[in-house]
Amino acid sequence: MNITLNYESLSLGRKILMILDLKTKVDKLGIEDRVSRITKRSLKSEAKLQGLKMILSMIDLTTLEGMDTDKRVEQLCYKATHLHQEFPDLPNVAAVCVYPNMVKTASNFLKDSEVKVASVATAFPSGNSSLEVKIQETKEAVFNGAEEIDMVISRGKFHSGEYNYVFDEIAIIKENCGDKARLKVILETGELGDYDHIRLASEIAIKAGADFIKTSTGKIKPAATLPITLVMLEAIKDHYYNTGKMVGMKPAGGISNSKLALQYLIMVKETLGNLWLDKHWFRFGASSLANDVLMQLLKQKTGFYQSNNYFSKD
Amino acid sequence: MSSKIKSLNYNGKWDFSSSIESIENLSILKEYQLFINGKFQKPVDKKYFPSINPTNEQQLTRIAKAESKDVDLAVNSARAAFNGQWGKISGKERAKYIYRIARIIQEKSKELAIVETLDGGKPIRESRDIDIPLAAAHFFYYAGWSDKLKYAFPNKTPKPLGVVGQIIPWNFPLMMAAWKIAPALATGNTVVLKPAESTSVTALLLAEIIKEAELPPGVVNIITGDGSTGNLLVNHSDVNKIAFTGSTEVGKSIMESISGTNKRSTMELGGKAANIIFEDAPLDQAVEGVINGIFFNQGHVCCAGSRLFIQESVYDVVLRKLKDRMQSLLVGNPLDKNTDIGAVNSKQQLSTIHKYIDIGVKEGADIFQLNCELPKSGYWCPPTLFTNVSQSHRIAKEEIFGPVLAVQTFRTTQEVINKANNTPYGLSAGVWTDKGSKAFNLAAKLKAGVIWANTYNKFDPTSPFGGYKESGHGREGGLHGLSPYLNLE
Numbered sequence: 036m037n038i039t040l041n042y043e044s045l046s047l048g049r050k051i052l053m054i055l056d057l058k059t060k061v062d063k064l065g066i067e068d069r070v071s072r073i074t075k076r077s078l079k080s081e082a083k084l085q086g087l088k089m090i091l092s093m094i095d096l097t098t099l100e101g102m103d104t105d106k107r108v109e110q111l112c113y114k115a116t117h118l119h120q121e122f123p124d125l126p127n128v129a130a131v132c133v134y135p136n137m138v139k140t141a142s143n144f145l146k147d148s149e150v151k152v153a154s155v156a157t158a159f160p161s162g163n164s165s166l167e168v169k170i171q172e173t174k175e176a177v178f179n180g181a182e183e184i185d186m187v188i189s190r191g192k193f194h195s196g197e198y199n200y201v202f203d204e205i206a207i208i209k210e211n212c213g214d215k216a217r218l219k220v221i222l223e224t225g226e227l228g229d230y231d232h233i234r235l236a237s238e239i240a241i242k243a244g245a246d247f248i249k250t251s252t253g254k255i256k257p258a259a260t261l262p263i264t265l266v267m268l269e270a271i272k273d274h275y276y277n278t279g280k281m282v283g284m285k286p287a288g289g290i291s292n293s294k295l296a297l298q299y300l301i302m303v304k305e306t307l308g309n310l311w312l313d314k315h316w317f318r319f320g321a322s323s324l325a326n327d328v329l330m331q332l333l334k335q336k337t338g339f340y341q342s343n344n345y346f347s348k349d
Numbered sequence: 350m351s352s353k354i355k356s357l358n359y360n361g362k363w364d365f366s367s368s369i370e371s372i373e374n375l376s377i378l379k380e381y382q383l384f385i386n387g388k389f390q391k392p393v394d395k396k397y398f399p400s401i402n403p404t405n406e407q408q409l410t411r412i413a414k415a416e417s418k419d420v421d422l423a424v425n426s427a428r429a430a431f432n433g434q435w436g437k438i439s440g441k442e443r444a445k446y447i448y449r450i451a452r453i454i455q456e457k458s459k460e461l462a463i464v465e466t467l468d469g470g471k472p473i474r475e476s477r478d479i480d481i482p483l484a485a486a487h488f489f490y491y492a493g494w495s496d497k498l499k500y501a502f503p504n505k506t507p508k509p510l511g512v513v514g515q516i517i518p519w520n521f522p523l524m525m526a527a528w529k530i531a532p533a534l535a536t537g538n539t540v541v542l543k544p545a546e547s548t549s550v551t552a553l554l555l556a557e558i559i560k561e562a563e564l565p566p567g568v569v570n571i572i573t574g575d576g577s578t579g580n581l582l583v584n585h586s587d588v589n590k591i592a593f594t595g596s597t598e599v600g601k602s603i604m605e606s607i608s609g610t611n612k613r614s615t616m617e618l619g620g621k622a623a624n625i626i627f628e629d630a631p632l633d634q635a636v637e638g639v640i641n642g643i644f645f646n647q648g649h650v651c652c653a654g655s656r657l658f659i660q661e662s663v664y665d666v667v668l669r670k671l672k673d674r675m676q677s678l679l680v681g682n683p684l685d686k687n688t689d690i691g692a693v694n695s696k697q698q699l700s701t702i703h704k705y706i707d708i709g710v711k712e713g714a715d716i717f718q719l720n721c722e723l724p725k726s727g728y729w730c731p732p733t734l735f736t737n738v739s740q741s742h743r744i745a746k747e748e749i750f751g752p753v754l755a756v757q758t759f760r761t762t763q764e765v766i767n768k769a770n771n772t773p774y775g776l777s778a779g780v781w782t783d784k785g786s787k788a789f790n791l792a793a794k795l796k797a798g799v800i801w802a803n804t805y806n807k808f809d810p811t812s813p814f815g816g817y818k819e820s821g822h823g824r825e826g827g828l829h830g831l832s833p834y835l836n837l838e
Contacts, residue, residue, distance in 0.1 A: 060783040062803050065634025075474060077368035077686040085363055269633045272357075276669060279354040300363075305677045308357035 059238070059273065061230040061266055070261045076301050083297070087332050090296045090324070091118065092126035093314045095153055095285070097322050098133060099160075099253065108137045112144040114347060119329050122336075128325060129314040130183060134159070135176040142180030153183035153219070157208060160223070160252035162187035166204060173211045184212050185219040187252060188236065190226045198239055205243035219247035219285055219318075224263045225255040233263055237270035247283035253320065258288025261298060268306045281310065287320025293331045296324055356669075359677040368686045370473050375463055381549065383413045383573060384556035386426035387566025393418040398575070400550060403470035403692040404682060404727040412549045415572035420541075420581040423570040427512040427539040428587055430567030435539055436509070440496035447495060447534050449562040451488035454481065454527075457558065461551055463684070465523055468550045470692030470728070471646050472683045483808055484527035487826075490810035491531035494831060498536065501828055507835040509537035510613060511589035514582040516603075517552075518595045519545035519694050520649040520750075526552050528825050529592055530569060531810075536834040538590075539568050543582055545595075546575040547695050580606075588612060592833070594651070597748070597774075597819050615823030615833045617651065617815055619748040620776030622797065623769035624654030624805060625759075628662045630781035634803065636670045639754070642779060642805040644678065644732050647693055648752040651820075652777035654805055656745055657734075657756045658765050664758050668736065675719050675732050682724070690752060693728040702730050702751030709735045709744040714755070740771055748774070762787070766794045775817030779805045798824070 078086060096115050098107060108131075115128050130151035133141050141152045154176040158164035173184055186208050192200045205220055212218045220240040224233050240248050248267055251258035264286045271282045284303070290296055296319060303311050311317050326346040334340050380397065382389040397411040415423070430436075435443075454461065458481045465476040498507040513533050517525035522544060533540050544552035556571045572578060576599070583591055583606050590613040593603055597619040607614060624642050626635045642654025659667045683691030693699040710716055714735040723729040734754040738745050745755040759765040769778060777799040780791045788802040798816045801807060808814070813829035815821060823833045 060629065060631040062631035062634040062783075065631060065637060065803060068804075069634070069637050075478070075686075076365065078365065079368045080366045082364065082366040089363065272633075272670075273666075275357075276354060276666065304359065304363060308359045308673075308677070309362035310357070312362055 059234055059270070061234045061269075063230055066230060066262045066265055070265055070302070073302050073305060074261070074298050076298075078297055078301070084332070084335050086297050086300055087293060087328050087335070088126055089300060089312065090293065090319065090328050092129060093318050094128040094325050095130045095132045095287075095318050095320045096128045096325060097131075097253070097287075097320055099155060103134060103137055105137070105140045108133055108140045109144055112141055112150070114325075115150045116145070116148050118325065119333075119346070122329075122332065125332070129318055132185060132320065135172055135179075135181075138176050138179040138181045146180075151182040152180055153185055154181035155185045155187075155252075157186040159185070159187055160254040162189050163191070166207065169204070170207060170211055173208050177212060177216050182216050183219060184208065184216045185221055185249060187221045187223060188240065190223055193227070193232075193236060198235075201236075202239050202243045205240055205245060209244035217246040218244065219249045219283070220245040221249045221252055221287075222267075223252055223255055224250045224259075225257045230262070230266050233266050234270055237267045241270060241274050241282050245282060247285050247318070249285040249287055249320065251286075251288040251320075253288035256289075259286035259290055259320075261302060264299060265302060265306065268303065272307055275307075281316055283316040283318065284311070285318040285320055290319055290321050291323045292327045293324070296328065356676070357673045359673075365679070365687045367682075369682065370463055370466075370684045370686060372463060372467070372684070375460060377410055377464065377467070377550065379410060381410060381412050381553045381573070383415055383419055383423070384553065384559075384569075384571040385419070385423045386570065387560060387564075389556070390422075392416065398546065400468060400547065401695070402467055403694055404724065406696075406726055406728075409468055410550060412553075412573045415543075415574045415578045415581075417581055419572055420578065420585060423541045423572045424512060424514075424582075424585050424587050426567035427541050427570055430565055431509070431511055431539040433567075434565050435568050436537065440498060440537070443534060443537060444492045444495035446562055446564050447488050447492035447531060450558055450564070451485050451492060453558045453561055454485040454488065454555075457554070458482070458485070461523060461554060464554060465551050466683045466691070469519060469522060469548045470683055470694055472688040472691040473686055474688065475646060480521055480524045483810070484524045487524070487527040487531045487810045491535040491830075495535040498831065498835070501831055502835070502837055505837045507536070507831075507837055510834060510836060511538060512587060513538045513540055513590040513592060513834065514585065514588040515540060515542045515592045516579045516582065516595065517542065517544055519548040520646060520651070522548040523551040523555060525594055526555055529594075532825070532830045533592075533834050534568070536831055538834055541570045541572060541582060541588070543572050543574065543579050546573075549573045583607060590614065590834070592823075593617070600821060613833065615815075615825065616821035617823070617825060618776075618819060618821040619774055620651045620653070620816065620820050621656055621746065621748050621772050621774045622652055622654045622777040622779065623656045623658055623765075623795070624779035625658045625765050625769060625781065625791070626660060626663065626667055627780075627782040627784075627787065628660040629783045630663075631783060631803065632663060632667055632670060635781035636667060636674055638779060638781065638803070638805040639671060640674055640678070643754045644690055644752050645806050647690055647730065649694055649698070649750055650806065652799060652806065653750075654777075654779050655749060655754060656769075657754055658759050658768060659756065660765075661758045661760055668756070671734070672717060675717075675734070678719060678732055680719065680721050680723065680729065680731055690732060693730050693751065696728055698750065699728040699730060702749060702753060705744055705747070705749045705751070705753060706733060709738075709742070709753070709755075712742050712744065714738045714742060714744060740768060746772065762790070766791065770796045773819040776815075776820035777801070
């Protein structure tokens with residue numbers, strides 16, 4: 036595999052000036068007020084059931100640990116395709132998300148299913164490596180069968196004001212994903228500071244070609260929150276207004292129960308509308324959420340909560 | 350921004366199922382009496398009028414109508430209480446009663462919220478999260494002042510006025526009662542309060558609470574009736590002050606009636622507030638503020654942001670966001686926890702709103718309304734906005750008191766200050782900008798009693814509220830809300 040450093044030919048950096056001109060303001064209290072109103076929505080009966088199923092279909096079942104093994108990844112892939120025996124009509128999760136060296140294993144397991152293989156890349160989670168290494172890692176993951184790449188932005192460069200670098204890096208990784216993989220760009224919002232930074236990083240990622248923007252690696256606290264996600268959804272909305280193009284959203288980390296996940300979904304519905312209520316445009320990055328959703332679904336069906344011993348912990 | 354890009358679509362794919370607040374354990378009496386001298390009393394002439402649920406036009410209950418003799422009884426009992434025990438006890442003792450009222454309101458908040466929604470048509474979300482908590486907060490806040498009046502007015506000897514007559518509107522029934530009664534009690538006055546004809550029930554529940562709190566008889570009297578009852582109270586010779594919240598038209602006639610007497614007055618009247626969006630504003634939050642500014646409580650808000658001014662460079666994008674956000678609002682049964690826009694309070698108010706919408710269309714403004722199905726019975730008006738409006742349009746000049754927004758544009762700061770001040774009203778205004786200096790500049794130059802910066806329709810008992818020009822005089826809330834109830838020698 037060859038490493039080609041072709042970003043100098045892209046001359047994308049200049050576009051960044053335009054982004055800074057358009058820098059949109061975010062009001063912290065306004066964002067938090069809106070979120071508090073969204074969390075007061077009440078979901079009952081049919082709407083709740085429909086919402087829970089939608090959440091399941093949008094989950095990126097994730098294992099990103101130093102101690103990951105082939106067996107562990109295979110177990111997770113099995114779970115992804117066999118959520119619960121008592122619900123044959125349940126949707127599968129959207130994807131299984133793994134480290135690059137596990138892509139082959141996951142890909143082999145999932146090749147006949149609709150579940151996508153997603154791989155983190157670009158020196159996840161810190162992103163502190165050379166561009167060459169990041170490109171190499173991305174190429175390898177795509178070559179081995181990753182259909183989605185979850186890259187991290189260079190937060191250090193972002194904080195030192197090198198927005199062009201951040202922009203170019205995303206653009207190059209996107210180019211290396213080609214038409215084989217969709218690119219999710221992780222902003223790691225827990226390291227960005229205030230909402231204005233999150234908004235700016237969202238715009239840079241979107242304009243550099245992200246198919247999805249994603250809040251967090253899950254390794255830093257705070258990970259995804261409702262207000263942060265709202266700021267990012269509004270950036271997506273403005274991009275849609277300006278270009279007609281849709282960009283996906285993936286909050287990740289810290290979303291472990293159905294109630295919270297439903298609030299995210301209501302936020303998507305009321306901010307971006309019907310088009311985004313689809314796994315092609317909205318995902319949850321979570322590992323333990325699926326079991327809670329299953330428990331709630333079973334409760335809706337039987338009227339009882341079951342012990343969590345009845346739900347497989349993979 | 351391209352106009353070819355499709356509007357976002359919010360409904361039809363995943364809609365909320367109904368989530369109705371239960372009214373099973375609610376007990377609303379068939380008939381409510383006058384509350385005079387600590388007792389519920391039938392009116393001398395035995396006349397009653399119906400209270401209508403605006404969502405189905407059915408009678409909810411019937412309410413006693415106070416005539417001349419009843420008003421006499423109420424004022425006399427207030428006078429007797431003022432000359433009696435209430436006038437003698439210390440501020441600290443008064444505070445105990447007021448705190449007690451506040452706590453009982455909190456305990457009964459759910460019931461009060463449901464009744465407020467049934468009687469007035471406002472969404473349960475608002476009565477539960479705004480009206481009732483703020484009513485309790487007002488009592489708590491003024492209870493704290495009762496024994497500190499000397500510190501509030503150094504080198505003065507604050508003395509109560511005596512008997513105050515208070516007349517309140519139908520848009521925030523319990524909250525307005527709290528705004529009136531709490532400072533009057535804290536300052537040692539006694540009260541005769543008349544709620545609005547169409548929304549008397551929560552005021553009478555408050556009377557029950559006052560009874561439960563064992564406030565001495567006659568300190569608070571609540572008499573119900575229409576404008577004629579209010580008129581009797583205003584013209585009663587033994588009333589020392591009139592505090593009125595309502596329309597500018599009625600406010601003017603009250604001022605005429607009491608001129609030449611030594612009655613004091615506080616008037617909180619109409620408004621036609623400017624909500625101003627600058628190009629450097631946080632636009633999504635500004636749009637949310639516009640929605641809260643005009644569609645909160647179906648626009649039945651004296652300080653509603655009914656005139657929107659958008660700087661021309663961001664006009665297209667703001668309008669697009671505003672229209673999309675309007676499409677995600679839910680209109681319908683106010684007892685549904687997800688309802689954003691409830692019923693218009695009365696048939697009469699609905700016809701006023703319709704009259705103005707017709708005027709707007711006839712004047713040539715462009716109308717945009719939320720495309721939604723409205724319930725078959727009851728009084729409903731979908732959120733409405735008009736564009737291509739100028740200062741001389743009647744919909745931009747006159748108070749509509751409904752969910753109707755008139756949108757105009759501006760180019761410079763000076764221009765928008767001129768336009769915003771070009772109105773006989775001056776109750777409130779909103780400014781949306783990321784630049785602090787701009788917000789403070791406008792706050793100084795806009796002739797309105799309340800200026801919100803990067804927010805709208807936020808209320809707090811510690812903050813004074815009241816108007817300039819034909820929006821009234823006197824302040825309610827905060828330290829400023831004490832002096833209208835005191836003689837400061």
